[in-house]
Amino acid sequence: MMDTIPGLGQFDFAGDDHVVPFQVEGLDVRGRAVQLGPMLDAILERHNYPLPVARLVAETVVLTVLLGTSLKFEGKLIVQTKSDGPVDLVVADFATPDRVRAYARFDEAALQAAIDKGETLPQQLLGEGILAFTIDQGAHMQRYQGIVPLDGASLEEIAGVYFRQSEQIPTKVRLGVAELLDRDEQGKPRHRWRAGGMVAQFLPEAPERMRQPDLSGGDGAQEHELEIDDLWDEARVMVETIDADELTDPTVGTERLLYRLFHERGVRVYPPQAVYDRCACSREKIRDVLASLSQEELDETVEEGAISVTCEFCSTTYRFEATEVRPQ
Template identity: 55%
Template sequence: MIDPAPGPGFQLAGDDTVLPYAVEPLDARGRVVRLGPLLDAVLGRHDYPPSVSRLLGEAIALTALLGSALKFRGRFILQTSSDGPVSLLVVDFTTPSDMRAYARFDADAVAAAETEGHAAPPDLLGTGHLALTIDPGAGQNRYQGIVALAGNSLEDAAHDYFAQSEQIPTRIRLAVAEMVDRDPDGARRHRWRAGGVMVQFLPESEDRIRARDLDPGDAPEGTEPHGEAEDDAWVEAQSLVATVEDHELTDPEIGAEKLLFRLFHERGVRVFEPLALNDRCGCSREKVAAVLRGFSAKERDEMTVDGEIVVTCEFCSTRYHFDPEGVGGDA
């Protein structure tokens, strides 16, 4: 249970954390993510237009919600591929807590979309697919779920994923905000924040979790679709999460515990140990050198400019400089 006025020994989740919770009377479990300095650092490394930063911020928040559920050493990767102005999003979560991300976009198309007022996430994504990949590593098989992007948001695509691939009733809310304040010298400063909340219906009885049948699309016109009625507990849980407003997910004064108390205090909500998230890229000079050694001497020669090979990590923007003669390989 959450005490609205916790004692001095109670540690609040704070920014850049994922807070798991359970609402046992509703057979509901979920997580809340709050992103502050981590998100600001990730977006600050790239000269993204505001609309692209917002979209990538949503993707990072969604990945934190989903990736933090892994109970083993491995990676959770969210990736979009689409024909919209933002053709690619990649967010990489390495357990237990490391995150990195980047976006690929058409600068002219994004500028036009922002000018014309058509820069909402569904507009930027366009048509394509969202892939969610679980990679256990150590030579084990990957698991990948793919859902369509067709003018829908990342929230909607995530709902489709859980309905089709996991068959777990799930609701997710995401929000991103650009905050403006002043630094100690009085200069204006822009900072990015994001948040998200997820709730899932996980009763012990399988009979209570039966999903509605998907419409086969070949029934006679006028036929009422057949499906199981939603459980009252799940109707209540998802209805409460649907009331969450964007500012409640991004306001630094509204912590995860305060939000959960607002939503579920009548039923009682239990929170668990928060998971701290880290802004950390897995690239290194050694890893990049190993990749270069996989190319032929001719290919490395084609990469050489002004006597050196320069490789820039798309995630963290770190630049690595190599002497072509010292890379090794077949040289």
């Protein structure tokens, strides 16, 4: 949609469900930003998660979209938590160039007990465990996986630790989720979700400028004193000023937010990339999986002469007659 940004005149906004790559040459910063609306709504509505779980899934989807759209090859990025809390699994994956899916697993009784106690912060819902980032480039390439402990107060903090440990690139992550209550065209109450996020990275031409203080090794170990590059310090502080409402408010928009943050340093935005709620499951794929099972395993799944399989991501149920599937 066409709109106006002060100093830039008419501007074609990316709108919802489009990732906007950007560069701030004056700060040696590159990144991506996004606002998610209908795509996220479709994922969450399909599962009808309790509100605290929906927020966790929404944040994971935003993080996955921001990182997945940076892939320069055909493949998949999987972001997954695995932990001992009421929500023991949250997973989202991005398949190039634009497909997103996600789901969460939780213990209903434990989750309700946590909600009754008011323990709905991410670290309280997830408990102790790991956050894993897996890059899959296909059957003929080795998978890469980075793992960090779930020892932060938010996915923002945990993702920041991942970048410090695995990529060693100064990185700032911001994530926001908003629950909207309004009415549809017929005046009926309507519940909607929005989310937004930004990843900013410091990528100067001189690699030595990217050095950061060492992470503490624990047991009273002290970080080495190291002066943070002035430009990255400025960029980091700017990103930290983002209010959660700015990340999700459609009247602000991704480009307006970027202009507000970086216009004095000269921000450049690149063509947006659309992302879609699209599952990779299909009847053919599931039939192939069933065909790979032994006869004994198949017999255990047959009920009333048929086999039913429900995709955890998109909740689609596939039904096969037992005679359709034969072990290899």
